[in-house]
Amino acid sequence: MEQEANKKRKIIHIDMDAFYASVEQRDHPEYRGKPVIVGGSPNSRGVVATASYEARKFGVRSAMSSRRAVQLCPDGIFVYPRFDVYKDVSRHIREIFSRYTDLIEPLSLDEAYLDVSVDKQGIGSAIEIARLIKQAIKDELRLTASAGVSINKFVAKIASDMNKPDGLTFIGPSQITGFMEQLPVEKFHGVGKVTAEKMKKMGLHTGADLKRLSENEIKQYFGKPGAFYYRIVRGIDEREVQPHRETKSAGAEDTFPVDLTEIETLNKELERIGALVATRLKRHNLKGRTITLKIKYSDFKQITRNQSLPFATDDLEVIVKTAQQLLAAVDHEEKAIRLLGISLSNFGEVIAIHGNSTQLSLFD
Incomplete structure (x- = not known):
């Protein structure tokens, strides 16, 4: 019954590609094609907010210290963040989302879930809506986004990260079981580095390995999150898109x-x-x-x-x-x-x- 309920949903996860860095490259032509690092000065104790894909090739990642970033990418262009600009762009993106649904759950300035089970324009296809949203972002903002489409939030989020940048990935109901079984445990949203290492030491490398554990066993090994892992590895995620989700x-x-x-x-x-x-x-x-x-x-x-x-x-x-x-x-x-x-x-x-x-x- 739970999986049947999920099948009625059409969920899109939209994730902007290297958002802050892409905005800087858009607004400064001289930055295009170059490693741009948005965040603190390399001479400070600041951190990286976002790195362009050119910088990521050197191993630069979000939340890394700026000093470490400059060691990895000495020719990187460090840019102070312009949050006022990013917020304005984010509002425009939200307006594009609202053309198709009011069920929008923003996770940050550059990421959101959309429930398009019933869409405003009567398009009926979540894949087509995701394609239209991506095209509107490209046409109106000269930026790219990646989209994941599925029947629940967990799978849609993973799907959006599969073909970055400018990707569109659909994982339908019949694909979910096989997809989750082959997924490496470190790719499970909610499994951090420490937990992933613990799983691997136990011989649990993929969703299929996790699936061999009973619910009691997985909760015994991993505590309360174990119940979530048990359901997710089976493609069960009943969480609704929450337009007014309060961050606590x-x-x-x-x-x-x-x-x-x-x-x-x-x-x-x-x-x-x-x-x-x-x-x-x-x-x-x-x-x-x-x-x-x-x-x-x-x-x-x-x-x-x-x-x-x-x-x-x-x-x-x-x-x-x-x-x-x-x-x-x-x-x-x-x-x-x-x-x-x-x-x-x-x-x-x-x-x-x-x-x-x-x-x-x-x-x-």
Whole structure:
């Protein structure tokens, strides 16, 4: 019955191609065909927001430190982000989506789900609608997008990433079982590097391998996410496209290759993680009042500490200093730390980037 319900849906996932970098190449002809890196200066502690496909050939990726990026790509053109421009382009893209459906769930400025099960223009074909949307983006904005089309959000999202840039991939109901079985575990949305490595050490390399586990077994090995993996590997995803989805928190965390004890090293890791959080906040145009620090020790004991501020912030320095103060206030009982995480919550209204001086701290 669940799969039958899914078959009634026509879901499109649209993902702009190297969005910020593509906008810069569009607006600056001298950048076209060259490795463009949008983000902080290579002489700062900033991070990469987006890299053009020319830069990605050198291994440059989003959320990488700018210093590392310049090591990989010495001839890269570093460009300070113009969030006001990206927001205007994103509004135009959203307007194009709305010509076909009101069921639009934006994930960020450059990515969204669309439910076109019943489309405004009566076209009836999700593939044709995706093609029309891609063409409109190309004609009206001189940018390219990749689209994935399927019967649920999970498969559509994976499909959109299969033929980038400027791709259009359809995975129909009859293809899903085989597709999910051959999919490498690291390609599963929601499976991070650490979990993927754990799976591989257990001999679980593909969806077919995961499928051999019972629901109880997979939950025993991977906790609560195991129930999600169990259903997804079978192509079951009942999540609806949510036009008014409320973001409750934004954060980042990292498990270290070796357990850490030195406070100086831990503080440096908080600086790096804080930069990722600040990037995500600005990408979603959010400011939060509550900063939460997550700590996992070498014995896998986990604690959280939080601080609520009198004002909402997305400022990198405020985020990092607060997290470092929370870390310093904890009695670690001489235990080594294997994971740190920072998240912000208690959001106010969506902020306008225009004229917002705190934006500068991320890339300074």
